[in-house]
Amino acid sequence: MIPSPPPRHRLPHAPAPVSWRDEPGTADRPPGPGFWAVTRHADALRVLEDPETYSSLPGSGELPLARRLLSHQDPPQHTRLRDHAARALTSERVRRFTATxxxxxxxxxxxxxETARAADGVLDLATAVSDPYTALNLADLLGVPHADRRRLPGRTGPHTLDDTTGHARRLVVHRRRYPDDDLTTVLAHNARLTSDELDMLVALLLTTGLAPMHDAAAGGLAVLAQHPEAYRALREGIAELDPAIEELLRLHPPLLTLGRTAATDTDLSGHRVRRGDRVVVSLAAANRDAEVFAAPDRLDLARSPNPHLSLGAGPHLCLGADFARLQLRVLLEEVLRALPELRLAGPVLRSGSGVTGGVASLPVRAG
Structure with a gap:
C-alpha cells in the first residue's frame, strides 16, 4: 500500500467548522507545518469541487513518484487521464462482474x-469473507494472473509506492503479451497513454481499488452487526438495499480524510487561507453534519436524500463508484441469505490510520 500519512494528520474534535490545527513533533518526528481542518459539509464540498483553488498536487514532502499519480493531479491533466480510465471502466464491464x-x-x-462450525462456531466476516471477496474482485477486473494474486498490494503487508508501480508495470507487460477481457488490457492497448501514465493509472487502480473497498465492505457489515434490528429489516424486505448501502457508506466512509493544498490566497468560511497551506477535509465529520443530515449519528436505512461524501466529490469523485456499489450490494445480499442473524461473537477490531477507517476483524456467529 502507499504509506499512510503519520498520526499527526488525524483530526481530533475540531472547535469550529474550519480551524487551524498545529502538528506538534514527537520523539521520532519533527513538528509539521499545520493544516486547516474542514468538518462542515458545505465547506468540504467547496474545497473538493474547486481544484483551481484547492489543488491535489502533492506537497514538497511527498514521495516523488506520488506526483505522477492520478489522485495527485489537477485538471486538465487529471481530466484527460481520468477520461481514458472511465472509458475503459464502462457500466457494461461492471455489470458483467455480477454473477462472478x-x-x-x-x-x-x-x-x-463450514470451517466455523467445525471449530468454535465463530467466523470472521472481515478476514474470511469481505477481504478476499474485494481483493479477488479487483484482481478479476484488472486481469491480475492467478499466480500473482497473493502479492496484491494490501494482501501481504505494507507496500511502498515503488512496489506498487513495479507490480503495475509487470501487469501491463503481461496483458500486452496475453490480452484478455479486463481493464488493464484495455488501458495497455490505448496508444494515447504514455508508459508512465499507464503504469501510474494501473498502480492507482491497484491501491485505491483495494484498501478502501476492504474497509467499506467490512465496515458496512460491522455497522449492521451492531444494529440487529436494521439487519432484520433488510432480511425481511422491510428496508431496501440501495438506500441502505448509501447509509452504511455514510456512517463508515472508507476514507476519513482528503488533503488539498491552497493554490492561491483565499477565504474559507471566514478564515484567511494562504497559498501553500494544507487543507484537510474530514469526510467522516462532513457525513455527520447536522445541517445536512437529520439525526446524523443514527442509522437510517431509508435516509433520503443522502448526499454523503464517502466516495469523494468534484473531479476526484471515486472512479470506481459503480463497481464499489455493485460489490457491496452483492456481498450484502449473500450475507443476508446465508446468515439469519448477524450476531457479534467478540469485539470488532479496528485498523487503519488517520485517513482510513479499516476493520481488521469482525467475528460473528456462524448461525
Missing part, C-alpha cells in the same frame, strides 16, 4: 461457515 461476484461471495461464506 455473487458466486465468489456465496462460496466464501459457505466455506467460512
Amino acid at each position: 461476484a455473487r458466486e465468489r461471495a456465496r462460496t466464501l461464506l459457505a466455506r467460512a461457515r
Whole structure:
C-alpha cells in the first residue's frame, strides 16, 4: 500500500467548522507545518469541487513518484487521464462482474461457515469473507494472473509506492503479451497513454481499488452487526438495499480524510487561507453534519436524500463508484441469505490510520 500519512494528520474534535490545527513533533518526528481542518459539509464540498483553488498536487514532502499519480493531479491533466480510465471502466464491464461476484461471495461464506462450525462456531466476516471477496474482485477486473494474486498490494503487508508501480508495470507487460477481457488490457492497448501514465493509472487502480473497498465492505457489515434490528429489516424486505448501502457508506466512509493544498490566497468560511497551506477535509465529520443530515449519528436505512461524501466529490469523485456499489450490494445480499442473524461473537477490531477507517476483524456467529 502507499504509506499512510503519520498520526499527526488525524483530526481530533475540531472547535469550529474550519480551524487551524498545529502538528506538534514527537520523539521520532519533527513538528509539521499545520493544516486547516474542514468538518462542515458545505465547506468540504467547496474545497473538493474547486481544484483551481484547492489543488491535489502533492506537497514538497511527498514521495516523488506520488506526483505522477492520478489522485495527485489537477485538471486538465487529471481530466484527460481520468477520461481514458472511465472509458475503459464502462457500466457494461461492471455489470458483467455480477454473477462472478455473487458466486465468489456465496462460496466464501459457505466455506467460512463450514470451517466455523467445525471449530468454535465463530467466523470472521472481515478476514474470511469481505477481504478476499474485494481483493479477488479487483484482481478479476484488472486481469491480475492467478499466480500473482497473493502479492496484491494490501494482501501481504505494507507496500511502498515503488512496489506498487513495479507490480503495475509487470501487469501491463503481461496483458500486452496475453490480452484478455479486463481493464488493464484495455488501458495497455490505448496508444494515447504514455508508459508512465499507464503504469501510474494501473498502480492507482491497484491501491485505491483495494484498501478502501476492504474497509467499506467490512465496515458496512460491522455497522449492521451492531444494529440487529436494521439487519432484520433488510432480511425481511422491510428496508431496501440501495438506500441502505448509501447509509452504511455514510456512517463508515472508507476514507476519513482528503488533503488539498491552497493554490492561491483565499477565504474559507471566514478564515484567511494562504497559498501553500494544507487543507484537510474530514469526510467522516462532513457525513455527520447536522445541517445536512437529520439525526446524523443514527442509522437510517431509508435516509433520503443522502448526499454523503464517502466516495469523494468534484473531479476526484471515486472512479470506481459503480463497481464499489455493485460489490457491496452483492456481498450484502449473500450475507443476508446465508446468515439469519448477524450476531457479534467478540469485539470488532479496528485498523487503519488517520485517513482510513479499516476493520481488521469482525467475528460473528456462524448461525
